[in-house]
Amino acid sequence: MVDVDGVVIVHPEPGGWSTHLERDLGLSPSLLQSAFFAPHWPDIILGRAGLRERLAPVLAEMAPELDAGRLIRYWFEKDAHLDHGLLAQLAPIRAGGVKLFLATVQEHECASYIWDELSLKQHFDGIHYAAELGFAKPEARFFRSVSERSGFSPAEIFFIDDKQANVEAARLEGWSAALWDGTRSLASLMEEAAKSEKSDVRPGG
Known part of the structure; x- marks a missing residue:
């Protein structure tokens, strides 16, 4: 049994995938953390809610120009550093x-x-x-x-x-x-x- 984050996938930046999020997509990592991850991630990670289902309305409020699919793709691709x-x-x-x-x-x-x-x-x-x-x-x-x-x-x-x-x-x-x-x-x-x-x-x- 092998863990993924920090084991199979190891990001070269200490800040992880969101290090350059504001530069690249104009979205503050700290704002994303407080508005999305803090309230919604526990339900998403345990399968009680879908990622897009919770992310889309949050982005509509704080970054309406940014599509959920685009952010998710950016996130996954920036995190794709295999060991x-x-x-x-x-x-x-x-x-x-x-x-x-x-x-x-x-x-x-x-x-x-x-x-x-x-x-x-x-x-x-x-x-x-x-x-x-x-x-x-x-x-x-x-x-x-x-x-x-x-x-x-x-x-x-x-x-x-x-x-x-x-x-x-x-x-x-x-x-x-x-x-x-x-x-x-x-x-x-x-x-x-x-x-x-x-x-x-x-x-x-």
């Missing part, structure tokens, strides 16, 4: 018969974009995401739902994420998990996790 080094490390693992899945907090349109247009479907066997599941990391039900849908028991899953809270939550659900920051190889993290699991085994347990 090809990680994908290269994952390829031989998958070639060896290990199933690879994305386990990510996304809404429906972005999940479809990264899967189809960024062609992550060529590198992974499936995607499990928040809007489809109705739960987001680090909630325990996210990990339980992913495990159930994947058909693998928690003990069979190894997971990488760039947030420690998500790693710890996954471990509480019985997953083997490691923090990914791009400084260590995937092989070393997997080896360390395997050693940790062996050391946790106690005689007579």
Whole structure:
């Protein structure tokens, strides 16, 4: 199981996709945050509302010259920075018969974009995401739902994420998990996790 934002997709700018939003589209990132993301994102990310359904009326009020479709396309394209080094490390693992899945907090349109247009479907066997599941990391039900849908028991899953809270939550659900920051190889993290699991085994347990 592999996280997306901060792991498979790593933006070169600290401010992410909206770094040059005001320059390029005339829209203030802070205004977008307060008018759209703060009130609407919780419902969108959990699949309770559609992205365009909530974004269009907000833009009609604060930037009527800007179409929701144009902003969404800009957003997704500016965020499309794949970590090809990680994908290269994952390829031989998958070639060896290990199933690879994305386990990510996304809404429906972005999940479809990264899967189809960024062609992550060529590198992974499936995607499990928040809007489809109705739960987001680090909630325990996210990990339980992913495990159930994947058909693998928690003990069979190894997971990488760039947030420690998500790693710890996954471990509480019985997953083997490691923090990914791009400084260590995937092989070393997997080896360390395997050693940790062996050391946790106690005689007579």
